[in-house]
Amino acid sequence: MSKRFSQLVMFLLLSSPVLSFMVGIGYVPSPATETNFSLSQDAEFIRGPTVNMVTNHSAMIFCKTNGPTDVTVRYGLDTDVTDEVHNATLDTEHRVDLTELAIDSKYYYQVVANGTESEIYHFLTAPPDGGHFKMVLLGDNRPGQDVAPQQPQNYKDILEMIVGEEPHIVVMSGDFVYHVYDNHETNLNVWRMFSEATDALGHYAPIYACIGNHDTGNGWMHDWYFLQAFEQYDNGSTYFSFDYAGVHFTIIDTEVEGEEGEIRGEQWDWLVNDLASTKQPMKFVFGHRPLYPLSHLGSSMDENKTHRNELQELFETHNVTLFGCGHDHLYNRMTVNNLIHVISGGAGAPLYSTLWGGAYNHYVSIDVMKDKLNMTSIDIEGSARDNYVYPYDGPIEIFLREIADGGQDRNGTIPLILFSEEPEQAYYSWNGEANSTTLSGLPSIAGENTLDVYAVGENGLWNHEEYTFTTILWPPPDSTTTTTTAPPINPILIFSIVGAVAVVVVVAVVFKYRSR
Template structure:
C-alpha cells in the first residue's frame, strides 16, 4: 500500500512538473511594449496595460513588442479625450471596454509585433465652444471655479495658456494636475516661463506631454506652440508655417504663453525676441490666422492687428497687471465659433483669498504666488536670531528656517542696484528695503547677516506659526540690535522712520515687491 502511495505521489509530481514546464513555455513573463505617441504621452506602462494622455484631439499610438512571446491581451486607458466622438483606425482588432466622460479603455489582442492606432474626434452638430485661461501659477482656486463652470456648461474642451505653476516643481505640477483632473472635458496646455524653471520643462512633459500640437475639430485648425523660453525655436517656426500652408480649413486658432506684443502703452511684457515675434506675426497674417490666444500678462485684452485677433487671458490666479477698467480682473475667456463668426468674452472669477500660508513675490515684469510647500522646495537657510524693540528689549530669540530674499527675487527676474523692495503684511503694515539689504556688503553683513523670509520658528511651521511668514535678519551674533538697524537702514527707510529693529522683522508677510 505504501509503495502504491509513493508511486502515485511521484506520478502526480511528474504530471504537475510537466504542467508547470508547459505553462512556462507557453506563457513566459511578458515584457511591456515600446509605446510612442504622436499628440500625447505615456503616463504609465506595464506588460499588459498602459495609460496614455492625449494632448490633442487627433493623435496616434504606436506599440512595438520584442517577440511573439510578449504578445497577448493588452489594455490601454486613453485619457483627456471625448469618448463619445472618438474614431479609431487600427492595424489590429480592438474593443472598447469602458468609457468615462474623458477616457476610454481599449482592449487589443495583437498578432503582429507592431501595432498602430490612429485616433480622431468626430464633429457633432453643436457650435464649437471652449474656455481659455492662463497664469494660475499655483493658485488652484481659479482653476476650481473654471472646472466647475466647465462641468456645468460642457464646453468642448479647456485651453490653459501656461504658467500653471510658480516655478515648475513636481509638487506644483501634482497640485495643478489634480485640480484640472476634476474636469469632465479635455484640457490642453502649453508651458509658460514659470513652468520651465528649475528643470520644470521635463516635468511639464511628464504631466502634460508635448509642448506643441495641432488638431482639427469642427472644421477649425488649432495650433499650440512653445514660447516659454521667451522666444520660439526655428523648428517650431517651420512647423507653424508648414502646418498652416497645408491646411484646407478656413478658420485657424493659435495658442501659446507669451503674446507677440504687449498691448499696454509702453509695455514690454511679451516675446523677448522681437525679430521672432515679427516673423510669426507675418506668418499669421499671410495664412490668415483668426485668433492668437496667450497669457503671460495678467489681464484680459482683445486687440485686432492686421486682421489677426490677439487675445490675452492671463487672469486665472496670479496677481494682476492692470486696473479693472483696463482688463485687470480675474477671469477666463469663453469662446464660441459659429458659421457667422467668433464670440469671445471674459467671464469674471472670484478674486483669490490668500491665507497666511501663501504670499506674492512681484518683480518688475512678472510675479509669482508661493505657498509654504513651494518655499520648502527652495534652498533653505536656518539659524538663531533675535531683535531689539523700540524700548531696547530683546524679543524673538529662537531658531528660524526660511529662504533668502535674494533667492525669492531671482524667481521674478532679480533686482537692480537702484531698486527698492517693499514688503507688505496681511494687516497693511509695510517696510521698505534697499538692494544693500538683500545683497549686503561685508560691513552691513556683519551687522545684519542674511535677510531671510522665515516660514518656521522653533520647529513650528506656517500656518501653525501664527507670526509667519516673517522677515528675519540673521547676523552672526544672533542679535539684530537697534544700533544694527540704524546702520543698515538707507536714508528715508527703516530706523529713520521708526527707531526699532523689530519693525524691520515684518510679520504676516503677504507681498514682496520690487520698486524702481
C-alpha cells in the first residue's frame, strides 16, 4: 500500500506541470472523463468483456461501453448463466467482481449493458494449490513498420489457437505496439487496435503482462497506455506479484526510465523482498528482456553483466523455477543452474534469425503440476517444435551463449559456457589439446579453432559439445604496412556452430576492407 501511495505522490509531483499545461489548453489525457452521465440508449462494448485476476473462488469481469450505463454480469456453471451481479453505477468503465465461485471449474458469463447482451464467454477458476493448470506464454506480437499500426494477422491467428487450448492463465512478455508516439490521439488508436485484437483471448482467460520497450513513451506516456490496456494486480504499477494454485508469479519491469535493462532501486528492493517472503513452493518470474539474449546482445539484461549475474543469482537463491521473457523475436529455452529461461518473442513481430534457430511464430503452452512442468512451444501451424519436462533427468545440458569478442585486448576474453546444473566435473579443450578444468582465454591462432566441452551432472551422465570458432588475429599480420583513416574496426572474433556460412562471409568482407 505504501508503495502505491508513494507512486501516486510521485506521479502527481512529476505530472503536475504537464497536467496544468494540458488543462490550460483544454486537453485531458483520459479517454474516460465524461461527467454528464445519462443512461446510454444503445450500449456497445468497446472493450471486452474480459475476465481478469481469476483465483480459485473469484474473478473480475471488465468492460468498457460507448456511453455511461449500468451493467449486469450473468454467470454460472453452464450456458444458462442463471446467477447474476448487478452494478447500478452509470459509467463507461465497468469492473464487476464475481465471488464464491467453485474451485477448479469452468464458468460461463455474459455481460448485459442497458439491454445489450454480450456473447457468452467462459473461463476456468484456479485449481487448489499444487493442482494442474495450463499457462500460456507469448510475447512480441507488435507489428513491424510495414503493418503498424494494425496488429499482425499472425498474432490474431495465434490468439485464436490459444483460445482453443483453454488456458487457465496467460502471460504476455511485452512489446504490444510498434511505437508510443507523442500524439495522444494516435496512441489511443494504436492501443485500441491492440486491445480489440487481444480481447479475443481476454474474453476467456486472465492476461498478465510485462511492459516492453516498444510500449513506453515520453513523460507521462511512459507507461500510461500499457497500464490502461491491462487489468491486473497492483493496478498502477508495472511490477507486481500474485499467487496462483501454489505458484508465485512475479512480473518485473525491465523498462524503468533511465534504468532500461536493469532492475534497480525501489524495484530491486521490492523484488528481493517479494521472492524472499513468498511461501509458495514454485516461483515464476516474467519480464521483457532476457538475461541471456540470442539476438539483442548487449541491449538486454546482459548490458550490465555484473547486474545480470546478480539477478540470476537472486533467482537461484530463491529457487525460481522459470524466467519467461521476450524481446528477441524467436523461441528459445535453456536452463542455467536449474533456472529455466524461456524466450517467447514470436507472437507476430518480424522474426530474428540466429545461430540457435527458433525464428518461428509461436506460443508456449505450459502444463503446471505440483513440482512439475511440461512445456511445449507450438508454432503457428499447430506443430510442437520443442518440448521440455521439468524436473529434467537427462544428461547435463551445455549452452554457449555469449560470443567471445576479444576486442583489441584478447587476453581474458572467453566464451560464456553455461550448464543446466552445477556440473560435478567439467573439462574444456581448445583444438583437441589437453583438457583443462577451467576455460581460459582464446587460442592465439588465426583461423578455425575448436572448443570441446565435457560435463557431468549429478546423475552421472556425461555430455559433450564441440563449438567451432573462426578467429582473426589482432592486429592483422599486414597491419604494419597498412594505413587507414577509417574508424577503427573492432577485431572480429566470430564463433560459428559448424556450418555457419554467414561467418565466412563476414570474415571475407572484413579482410577485404582491411586490405584496401
